[in-house]
Ligand SMILES: *[C@@H]1O[C@H](CO)[C@@H](O)[C@H](O)[C@H]1NC(C)=O
């Protein structure tokens with residue numbers, strides 16, 4: 001009896017520990033957010049333990065979250081859904097069933113998950129792609145690029161870039177009945193990073209003649225140089241994406257070496273030769289005053305040259321689109337940038353908005369004051385939020401008018 005009571009007490013305490021996370025007051029449906037946040041934190045601790053014990057890599061355990069969310073590629077009354085390969089890279093393809101009435105639009109979608117997790121077949125992403133395909137009468141190509149570990153930068157970028165180039169060929173566009181003037185890239189989080197990088201790279205590619213019509217960047221990660229922005233400080237412990245996990249995602253994108261992760265955790269990973277690039281992520285320069293608030297800029301603690309040599313990706317514009325020179329940004333297609341207030345990546349998005357506008361790129365910026373990172377994938381039970389549907393509706397509305 002005593003043992004049972006003790007067990008019950010321990011379980012309750014453990015449950016309380018995971019479920020209790022202080023939430024910002026503006027968040028609606030706090031129960032659902034707490035549930036998701038608790039599940040992720042519990043899985044995070046499990047991953048940590050398995051990693052320390054040498055049983056499995058941290059990310060392999062976290063990937064269980066992706067696996068339980070997978071749904072098969074099944075067609076419905078409006079959309080034909082199939083698995084295919086473009087340029088040897090797996091994609092999930094969504095083709096609208098209704099009569100095209102002319103050439104169609106197309107959306108190349110890159111899912112989020114910190115370059116380590118996620119899948120086009122996760123329930124949230126599958127629902128999102130179906131709605132885009134059905135409501136815009138668009139072909140949606142949702143890309144299953146390779147993940148870290150074992151694959152590090154630039155593999156993720158190269159995979160989505162190859163698919164994009166493959167799809168933009170005239171013969172492929174016409175095979176799917178797509179209008180070459182109405183193709184866009186889109187992605188959330190790490191997928192927003194990839195979408196921004198692809199849009200930039202295409203401008204400099206002499207082999208591609210088709211130009212993108214638009215880019216949709218949903219709470220994107222855009223730079224790895226300064227992991228001490230005001231948004232990182234304000235939101236270090238907010239639901240779904242704490243700072244520690246974002247640091248882990250960034251470091252895993254480049255390498256599984258603990259030395260890089262430790263340097264990034266203390267924001268002392270930038271090699272001295274990057275001094276000239278800091279202007280592009282200087283938040284005293286690029287963030288609006290009300291966002292800077294009372295924060296004081298910190299002077300960078302330089303990392304070792306050795307770290308820079310071992311991880312050249314740190315300074316690569318294909319990993320950090322915010323490091324692009326102003327001239328590279330000119331000529332980019334119109335952008336929708338969606339940011340959330342309670343998100344470590346908020347300021348990456350805000351700075352890109354400011355830099356794109358300074359370069360003359362038309363930008364629609366939607367800032368969700370009640371938003372947190374990842375909210376747009378909360379589209380189905382048990383992880384369903386009105387906020388998720390609202391953000392998706394915002395994207396659909398913008399695409400309706402701009403694609
Ligand atoms: C099919 O499209 C119609 C009209 O947009 C919509 O009302 C219906 O819910 C869709 N069906 C599915 C399975 O999504």
Ligand SMILES: *[C@@H]1O[C@H](CO)[C@@H](O)[C@H](O)[C@H]1NC(C)=O
Pocket residue numbers: 278279282283284285
């Ligand atoms: C960032 O910009 C501010 C304001 O222009 C400037 O004073 C500061 O030296 C810059 N910091 C870096 C690291 O470039």
